[in-house]
Amino acid sequence: MTWRRWSIVLHRDIGYLAVGLTLAYAISGLAVNHRADWNPNYRISKEFVNIAPITAATTPEVVAAVVSRLGLEGTPKNTFQPDPQTLQLFYKAKVVHVDLPTGKVMVERTVPRRVLYEMNQLHLNGPKKAWTYVADLYAIALILLAVTGLFVLKGRLGITGRGGWLTAAGVLIPAVAWFLYLR
Amino acid sequence: MNIIRASALALAVGAMSASLAIAQDAKAYGKPLSLKTATPISAILKNPKSFEGKRVQVEGLIVEVCEERGCWIKIASDKPFESIRFKVEDGVITFPMEARGKLVLAEGIVAVKSMTREEAVEQARYMAEERGTLKSFDPATIKGPVTDIQIMGDGARVK
Numbered sequence: 001m002t003w004r005r006w007s008i009v010l011h012r013d014i015g016y017l018a019v020g021l022t023l024a025y026a027i028s029g030l031a032v033n034h035r036a037d038w039n040p041n042y043r044i045s046k047e048f049v050n051i052a053p054i055t056a057a058t059t060p061e062v063v064a065a066v067v068s069r070l071g072l073e074g075t076p077k078n079t080f081q082p083d084p085q086t087l088q089l090f091y092k093a094k095v096v097h098v099d100l101p102t103g104k105v106m107v108e109r110t111v112p113r114r115v116l117y118e119m120n121q122l123h124l125n126g127p128k129k130a131w132t133y134v135a136d137l138y139a140i141a142l143i144l145l146a147v148t149g150l151f152v153l154k155g156r157l158g159i160t161g162r163g164g165w166l167t168a169a170g171v172l173i174p175a176v177a178w179f180l181y182l183r
Numbered sequence: 184m185n186i187i188r189a190s191a192l193a194l195a196v197g198a199m200s201a202s203l204a205i206a207q208d209a210k211a212y213g214k215p216l217s218l219k220t221a222t223p224i225s226a227i228l229k230n231p232k233s234f235e236g237k238r239v240q241v242e243g244l245i246v247e248v249c250e251e252r253g254c255w256i257k258i259a260s261d262k263p264f265e266s267i268r269f270k271v272e273d274g275v276i277t278f279p280m281e282a283r284g285k286l287v288l289a290e291g292i293v294a295v296k297s298m299t300r301e302e303a304v305e306q307a308r309y310m311a312e313e314r315g316t317l318k319s320f321d322p323a324t325i326k327g328p329v330t331d332i333q334i335m336g337d338g339a340r341v342k
Contacts, residue, residue, distance in 0.1 A: 039250060042280050078284045080246045080259050082266065088246060090284025110280045126277050 004151055011148040014141050021138045028123035031116055041117050047107045054087075054100040062087055066098050070105065213276040214338035216240060216290050224260035224267050227293060231332045234293040241267065241289055241334065245282045245341070251312075253277035256339075258287060268333040275337075282341050291336030303329035 001009075031040035051069040056062045063079050066072075066087060076089035076096070089096040097106040121127065125135055150159045150167065157163060218240040227234045227241070246266055247257035255270045256278050269289050271278075298306065304322045311320035 035251060041253075042250070044250065044280075076284075078244050080244055080266075081264060082246070083264050090244075090246075093281075095283055110283075112280075121277075124274060124277070 004154065007148040007151040010144060011152055014144050014148070018138065018141050018145060022142075024119045025123050025138075028116070028119040032120055032123070041113060041120055043109075043111045043113060045109045047109070049105045049107065051098075051103040051105055053103045054098065059087075062100065063089065066096070066105075069103075070096065070107075072096070210341045212278065212339045212341065213271065213336070214290075216288060216338050216340060218290060221288065224258060225262040225265060227334075228260060228265055228267060228332060231293065231295045231330065235295045236292060238290065238292055239334065241269070243287065245278075245285050245287050248278050248280050248282055250280065253279060255333075256282060256287065256289075258289065269336045269339070270333050271336045271339075276339070278339075278341075286342040287339055288342070289334070289336050289339035291334040291338075294331075294333050294335050296331045298329045298331055300325060300327050300329075303331075306331065 028040075034040070049070070051066070054062055054065050054069075056065045059079065059081065063076065066089065067075065072089070072091075074091075076091055078090045080088045080090070082088065085100055087098045087100055089098070093111060094107055094109045097108065099105070122131065122135075125132060150163070153159075153163060155161065159167065218238065220240065221242040222234070222239045224241050224243055227239065241258060243258040243260060243266075245256045246259050249255045252273055254273045254277070255268055257266045257268055259266050269287075269291065271291075303325050307325055308317070308320055308322070311317045
């Protein structure tokens with residue numbers, strides 16, 4: 001088999017293998033690239049309600065009064081007072097923040113974004129361990145895809161013709177970015 | 184072609200192993216803990232200079248998690264109305280929001296930084312941005328210079 005035939009075979013089959021990871025990494029890339037504008041991992045909702053001011057003396061009494069007045073189901077798994085005026089109740093998927101003297105309450109619900117959360121974890125190597133090596137293999141696969149892709153076609157559409165000009169334009173993108181932003 | 188089939192199988196097995204590893208070690212973050220005993224957070228907050236630069240293990244309730252990157256948590260002290268920030272390197276450890284309300288055993292180096300009011304405002308602004316509360320951030324709430332005490336962490340176990 002010629003080296004060009006090897007390029008075609010490798011490019012085709014590594015391309016098939018890399019489709020799943022490429023989609024996951026690309027979608028996650030779009031999501032985390034704009035994290036200044038949104039939270040790519042969680043849907044966080046904040047609901048504001050008012051209850052009567054809480055004047056109970058001890059923390060258990062305060063917690064009981066808040067749970068009762070808000071009609072919350074079950075006792076919180078934990079509580080915390082960052083200051084004497086504020087109480088936080090921790091439930092499985094929500095945190096209730098209470099301003100005790102005024103009775104102002106914020107119920108904050110946090111739900112992971114389905115699929116996107118997992119994609120982001122894999123993209124940013126959250127799991128570490130064996131996933132590090134899977135990601136390394138994927139990076140090597142991308143290098144092979146890039147290099148073999150240069151030699152798939154020959155002639156005026158290949159690397160010695162139109163393909164060469166497009167490759168040069170593509171290389172210029174990071175070079176210009178470096179010149180404008182990182183130099 | 185057999186090589187490619189074998190590679191595909193190896194990749195799939197590797198991915199499945201990684202997934203299993205996530206499920207089994209979901210509560211361990213970063214390096215293994217090395218200290219035998221925990222230091223009360225209140226002791227660190229009371230006398231931070233004596234702990235500065237020292238490795239400590241702390242235990243407490245996670246009361247806040249960095250919304251944007253999961254790169255820090257706030258751990259409640261053993262005394263009322265106190266907490267300490269446990270900062271980890273971005274991307275090395277990522278705490279999930281679900282960690283709020285859970286107990287943590289965490290290790291790292293105590294860092295103490297004296298900040299002017301301007302520096303404190305800047306840090307508070309950055310924190311507000313991470314919390315997603317920048318719009319309601321009021322610099323006037325910071326009255327003067329601040330001593331910032333945090334633990335630069337590298338390992339934690341969330342219970």
